[in-house]
Amino acid sequence: MxxxxxxxxxxxxxxxxxxxxxxxGSDHPNNQPxxxxxxxxxxxxxxxxxxxxxxxKKLVIAFDIGTTFSGVSYAILEPDQVPxxxxxxxxxxxxxxxxxxxxxxxxxxxxxxxxxxVGAEADTDMxxxxxxxxxxxxxxxxKLHLRPPxxxxxxxxxxxxxxxxxxxxxxxxxxGDLLAYLFVATKDYIQQRQGRDLWYSVxxxxxxxxxxxxxxxxxxxxxxxxxxxxxxLVRNDEDATKRVSFVTEGEASLHFCMGKIPNALLNKGxxxxxxxxxxxxxxxxxxxxxLSGMLFQEIAPVECLFQGSIFVTxxxxxxxxxxxxxxxxxxxxDIDIMAKAFDKTTKPSFKTxxxxxxVRFGRSADNDPSNGIRSGSVKMEGPDIARFxxxxxxxxxxxxxxxxxxxxVPIKTVFLVGGFATSDYLYKTLEGRLSTxxxxxxxxxAYLNKAVxxxxxxxxxxxxxxxxxxxxxxxxxxxADFDPDNxxxxxxxxxxxxxxDGTRRLPGSFSPILTKGTxxxxxxxxxxxxxxxxxxxxxxxxxxxxxxLRRYRGHKRQVPDWVDEDPDNFDRMCKITAKAxxxxxxxxxxxxxxxxxxxxxxxxxxxxxxTELKAQIAWKENGKEIYGPAAVSYDLD
Numbered sequence: 260m261x262x263x264x265x266x267x268x269x270x271x272x273x274x275x276x277x278x279x280x281x282x283x284g285s286d287h288p289n290n291q292p293x294x295x296x297x298x299x300x301x302x303x304x305x306x307x308x309x310x311x312x313x314x315x316k317k318l319v320i321a322f323d324i325g326t327t328f329s330g331v332s333y334a335i336l337e338p339d340q341v342p343x344x345x346x347x348x349x350x351x352x353x354x355x356x357x358x359x360x361x362x363x364x365x366x367x368x369x370x371x372x373x374x375x376x377v378g379a380e381a382d383t384d385m386x387x388x389x390x391x392x393x394x395x396x397x398x399x400x401x402k403l404h405l406r407p408p409x410x411x412x413x414x415x416x417x418x419x420x421x422x423x424x425x426x427x428x429x430x431x432x433x434x435g436d437l438l439a440y441l442f443v444a445t446k447d448y449i450q451q452r453q454g455r456d457l458w459y460s461v462x463x464x465x466x467x468x469x470x471x472x473x474x475x476x477x478x479x480x481x482x483x484x485x486x487x488x489x490x491x492l493v494r495n496d497e498d499a500t501k502r503v504s505f506v507t508e509g510e511a512s513l514h515f516c517m518g519k520i521p522n523a524l525l526n527k528g529x530x531x532x533x534x535x536x537x538x539x540x541x542x543x544x545x546x547x548x549x550l551s552g553m554l555f556q557e558i559a560p561v562e563c564l565f566q567g568s569i570f571v572t573x574x575x576x577x578x579x580x581x582x583x584x585x586x587x588x589x590x591x592x593d594i595d596i597m598a599k600a601f602d603k604t605t606k607p608s609f610k611t612x613x614x615x616x617x618v619r620f621g622r623s624a625d626n627d628p629s630n631g632i633r634s635g636s637v638k639m640e641g642p643d644i645a646r647f648x649x650x651x652x653x654x655x656x657x658x659x660x661x662x663x664x665x666x667x668v669p670i671k672t673v674f675l676v677g678g679f680a681t682s683d684y685l686y687k688t689l690e691g692r693l694s695t696x697x698x699x700x701x702x703x704x705a706y707l708n709k710a711v712x713x714x715x716x717x718x719x720x721x722x723x724x725x726x727x728x729x730x731x732x733x734x735x736x737x738x739a740d741f742d743p744d745n746x747x748x749x750x751x752x753x754x755x756x757x758x759x760d761g762t763r764r765l766p767g768s769f770s771p772i773l774t775k776g777t778x779x780x781x782x783x784x785x786x787x788x789x790x791x792x793x794x795x796x797x798x799x800x801x802x803x804x805x806x807x808l809r810r811y812r813g814h815k816r817q818v819p820d821w822v823d824e825d826p827d828n829f830d831r832m833c834k835i836t837a838k839a840x841x842x843x844x845x846x847x848x849x850x851x852x853x854x855x856x857x858x859x860x861x862x863x864x865x866x867x868x869x870t871e872l873k874a875q876i877a878w879k880e881n882g883k884e885i886y887g888p889a890a891v892s893y894d895l896d
Contacts, residue, residue, distance in 0.1 A: 326540025474563030509545030515714030537679035
């Protein structure tokens with residue numbers, strides 16, 4: 260194999276978005292050195308947060324768009340004041356309000372795509388007049404339509420059962436409509452409680468944090484950013500890159516736990532902790548080790564399971580459909596009512612397999628004793644209900660064991676957060692399954708279903724995680740110098756071509772830049788040197804340099820040297836583009852006989868340590884290294 264420093268990336272052309280991924284400016288509190296001593300580590304995290312040192316008042320809003328429910332938290336940043344995290348605890352149309360307040364992630368559209376109702380106002384039980392419109396289209400579980408396709412194959416689940424999107428609507432459209440609704444509700448909430456003057460003082464200086472499952476990546480972040488633009492939160496791509504940032508639900512949950520039970524996280528010595536966000540659609544598993552002060556490092560690749568609480572209800576629906584098939588109570592309408600009642604009452608109250616449960620669905624006159632139906636309720640035995648939970652329990656236990664195996668330190672504590680974590684059966688069953696390994700499971704004494712929204716604001720303010728673990732291997736598909744003594748090269752010789760410099764080359768070699776399992780600090784650069792040769796005509800027509808960053812998701816112990824060795828597990832993650840003006844001065848002329856060609860040498864520099872990928876191009880100029888911007892773009896559906 261030729262020296263990879265002499266390999267050539269495969270370039271393409273095309274447009275790319277302006278701007279770079281967002282960075283926190285000098286006014287971000289975390290950019291200031293901490294004066295906290297080790298003796299103060301048991302103090303509540305909120306008390307250790309430094310005062311905001313920005314020049315003007317600012318507002319941070321975190322939107323947690325969940326599969327089944329959504330919530331909002333925010334913080335008002337005032338110069339020299341310690342920020343406090345607050346929650347939006349009342350939304351239009353709610354029957355009950357309070358500290359755990361969230362709205363259903365549901366939107367009703369008419370047949371033309373116009374929004375009819377959102378959240379609690381889309382509940383047809385509370386607003387039966389909505390049923391009068393026979394052309395109403397319901398959007399729910401739409402967040403899961405954004406999922407990366409490869410996760411379907413990596414995790415077995417009932418993900419193929421999610422409802423289709425409304426006609427003429429994409430997942431980005433629906434996501435944007437819900438963001439717009441939540442923004443207006445948040446604006447009204449803040450104005451009603453803190454005054455219009457406060458809102459007017461910050462409305463032109465708002466940053467947003469959007470949370471997403473651990474398995475979501477750059478493409479999904481780009482789609483969510485487009486939704487923020489369509490919702491009117493920001494004006495355009497450039498504005499969005501500056502003001503919209505992202506955090507995984509696992510990392511947001513760690514920040515939430517730090518605000519509630521810091522002692523349990525900070526006093527673990529040489530031990531790791533696992534934080535599990537049990538949501539409606541996904542279960543996100545993340546492992547961390549306490550470093551010092553208030554800082555943590557990720558110690559194992561994160562996991563994302565499609566085993567949230569909606570799939571428990573889905574399995575109950577399938578059970579009832581099969582059980583009552585052919586009976587007078589087996590209609591779709593009756594099953595829908597039963598499934599809804601199971602979701603609302605039976606699922607959250609289920610605790611033990613030794614009891615019999617009854618799901619209310621009809622009138623007291625509805626009876627069919629031979630099929631377990633009495634007085635409008637259908638009987639369900641505890642062992643049957645337990646089987647609806649089994650895939651989630653099994654998936655969590657398997658993930659915890661995998662995280663423990665990959666962890667460099669012993670895991671002794673697991674934190675459960677999220678709406679599904681309120682299930683006593685889930686908690687007790689996990690406790691029993693994991694107790695033999697000496698692992699204790701804790702649930703923070705707070706509103707567990709608000710963990711991600713509150714933790715997302717804390718992520719923005721506190722930034723506790725400084726090191727993450729690469730889940731995959733990332734690199735670039737390149738052209739390698741042909742080596743006739745290399746058997747792999749000879750096997751591919753029919754694909755060889757002659758470059759502008761007269762050198763024979765082979766396409767399809769993979770050049771890793773970051774390998775799976777590597778510790779990735781936020782400020783650590785991952786880079787590789789490349790060169791490219793151009794004919795004189797190509798030099799005259801030189802356009803932006805654009806190449807694809809590829810990801811290897813396979814399980815081979817060693818990453819293949821060639822993409823064709825495992826083509827199904829190499830996929831294109833994004834495009835990285837640099838302006839032509841950065842390169843023209845660096846392209847030096849050479850001659851191959853009488854033929855003139857140009858050579859370009861540069862480094863691709865990637866930063867993986869943030870919650871978003873950043874890229875730069877570097878080159879030498881008069882012996883000095885120069886950095887230039889490179890845009891990261893994704894093919895959006």
